[in-house]
Amino acid sequence: MSTPATDPGTYRPRPASLAGRRVRAAVIGTGAIGRGSHLPALAQLAEEGETEVVAAVDIDAIAVEEFCRAGGVPNAYTDLDLMLREQRPDLVTICTPPTLHRAQTIAALRAGAWVWCEKPPVPTLADYAAVEAEEGTDGGPYASIVFQHRFGSASSHVRGLLTSGALGRPLVAHCQTTWYRDSAYYAVPWRGRWQTEGGGPAMGHGIHQMDLLLDLLGPWREVRAMAGRLVHDVETEDVSTALVRFENGALATVVNSVLSPDEVSRIRIDCERATVELTHLYGHSNANWRITPAPGVPADELAAWRDFGPDVPSSHLAQLRELVASMRAGERPRSSGADGRTSLELIAALYKAAFTDATVEAGEIGPGDPFYTAMHGNAPGWAPAAAKAVSA
Incomplete structure (x- = not known):
């Protein structure tokens, strides 16, 4: 600090x-x-x-x-x-x-x-807007977020396969961050509190996998969700699940947990011509990705799909190297500005959907919406006592 x-x-x-x-x-x-x-x-x-x-x-x-x-x-x-x-x-x-x-x-x-x-860049969308307002124009300075899972050889290769249409339309996806955190983890005073941590596993843990999913699949359209406090005595959730519809029509499930002894981070995307799957924990290399073809895919095409090139693992170094190059070029880096806000917007929508039992549309949460200035949205049963007192 x-x-x-x-x-x-x-x-x-x-x-x-x-x-x-x-x-x-x-x-x-x-x-x-x-x-x-x-x-x-x-x-x-x-x-x-x-x-x-x-x-x-x-x-x-x-x-x-x-x-x-x-x-x-x-x-x-x-x-x-x-x-x-x-x-x-x-x-x-x-x-x-x-x-x-x-x-x-x-x-x-x-x-x-x-x-x-x-990550998370700031606790709320309102805070993110305040940061954006301070950024420079035409060469910076800019504020970028550490989303290192986007970077590296494998994620770049798979992104290219998806955006080029080589794998066909994305249809079904799964995004999983199921980790384990005990009571000693939450004994740190700022953890598990809306004001100081911004949220639970959706905000502090699953944000990396959700960011990578968005980077691969593009904009989302709507989300429905549930959240719970099943184990830990905290203000925030300790588990959440969501259903997300993307603009390209793909449907995804998202699971974020700190209650899972068998820890894993996973993304799976089923396309018309292949399934792409990433299984890891805190970082990935080429070997953590698997591509399974649909019947009838030619062997030479599959071989090209599976050629990830020289292995550059996802890491802070991989992202920092690209950031420094952007600085030297005077260009806005990836995971900054509107691009960096996408994950925070999805998380805010996940919380709103879970706490209000409603479907949340992309772009719905803006100034005047309680979930714009607090991820708990002053929702009954979720807002801390101080926040409820202020809103009363």
Whole structure:
């Protein structure tokens, strides 16, 4: 965690061009995801001459000093505003709890830095709109979300097969994130609460698989859903199921759970000419994908479908490499703006459908809808006591 920004409007924007120099990066939040995923990805690109990590920020002075010492980062801060003023990074990676994402992302954007923020990007659609309003135009800076499952050789190959029509029309899909989290996991104060985590497994766990499903199948049209608290004493759900109809006509089931001892992440898409299936847990490579042809598919065509090319696993590194390329080109990166909002919109619709027992249409949730400003929508039985008191 790190300190929120207070007065970012006084910062000077960074130089527009990154030509001939490394991207100066800063890591906000030095916990497990910062240490285990963001810093190693930045370090690999540093070896390739693309980046340099100039600073890290955390409210825990001892933790940030140790992070910097272990990672060779030259500047440790406990104040985000001060770091932005003094270091003027080109890129800020945000590895803090969701409740801090909006303020920290806006602070970095106003300082002229691009942002790469862990999922969920922000707790609500209203927060996402506030972030979008701070983005630059015609070259950035832009705020991108960590959706690393979209990236890598296999997801790129399958996306191409689907969009080209090689596999025929997508017909039936299944998206599954069935994981296991015990009571110790929810003992962390910010977990399981709407205000600080934004939602339960749909928001904090299944968002990755749902994002990949949307990236592969395209826009959705309507959703129906159910949710429950079956085990954990939390404000949010601990399991949800949904039925989703896509604009291309495909029908999908979505299951998100933290109650499942046999943990698995899975996407299956049945098309007219083949079934494509991904089975993994926290990341995938070419070997995690399987393509099963319908009868009559020629052997040479199947061989082409199964040729995923050199194996580039899904990872923070794969996404960061593409993000840095977008920065150098001055182009909006994938998983930012409208493209980054798609998963958050589906999750908001899933919650609204589950808590109101109604079918929710794409584009339905906007300003004035209670689910636009809170994922619980002040729904009876789901809104925290403080939210119900405010709305009374």
